[in-house]
Amino acid sequence: MKVLTQFSLFLAGKPGMLASMCRELGKAKINIEALTMMDAQEHGVLRLIASDSDKARPVLRNLNIPMAETEVLTVPMSNRPGAVADVLEKLSSHHVHISYVYCTTGVRGGKSVGVFKVGDIKKAMKVIDAKRNTNRDMKIKLRRPQAARH
Numbered sequence: 393m394k395v396l397t398q399f400s401l402f403l404a405g406k407p408g409m410l411a412s413m414c415r416e417l418g419k420a421k422i423n424i425e426a427l428t429m430m431d432a433q434e435h436g437v438l439r440l441i442a443s444d445s446d447k448a449r450p451v452l453r454n455l456n457i458p459m460a461e462t463e464v465l466t467v468p469m470s471n472r473p474g475a476v477a478d479v480l481e482k483l484s485s486h487h488v489h490i491s492y493v494y495c496t497t498g499v500r501g502g503k504s505v506g507v508f509k510v511g512d513i514k515k516a517m518k519v520i521d522a523k524r525n526t527n528r529d530m531k532i533k534l535r536r537p538q539a540a541r542h
Contacts, residue, residue: 393520394466395513397445401438402458405431410438413455417442420451426466426507428494439494441466441507464509465516471497471504479506479520486519488512 403409410429417424423443430437441464442448452459469475476495483490489511496505510516 393468393517395463395517396441396466398462398464398507398509399440399442399445399448399452400460400462401440401452401455403436403438405435409457410436413438413452413457416451416455417448420447422448422451426494426496426505428507439507462509463513464507465513467506467508467520468503469495469506471502475504476506479508482519483508483510483516486515488516488519 401413403413414424424440425443426439426441428439430439445461449461467479469479476493480490480493491509491511493506493508495507498504508516
């Protein structure tokens with residue numbers, strides 16, 4: 393689990409804007425680790441996490457596209473049906489406000505990564521960590537005792 397910088401870019405609804413932005417990051421050898429695009433009437437809102445936010449920031453600023461930065465919580469999860477629901481239910485049961493979420497797939501080890509914009513990152517981290525510890529403890533308790541060897 394990590395807190396990372398997410399860039400939100402407000403792209404004009406013109407062909408080639410998204411491709412141009414992605415090309416510039418590619419030229420600078422900056423990998424896009426997560427990306428989502430939402431359409432609005434006058435512009436699209438592109439949210440992305442780059443492999444190196446300090447390196448990406450000047451590249452994105454040089455494009456003269458309106459941009460904002462925010463901290464998001466990234467959570468590694470099993471790449472299986474219901475994994476994101478498990479995290480969302482845990483957060484909501486502890487009254488952590490969730491503004492939005494998007495996920496990646498194909499991360500090493502068959503995992504996916506959920507990107508969560510939450511109202512209280514520290515509280516969300518504690519809630520998710522508590523969930524993981526509970527699951528780990530339950531697995532230990534559910535193990536059958538080994539038969540005694542003679």
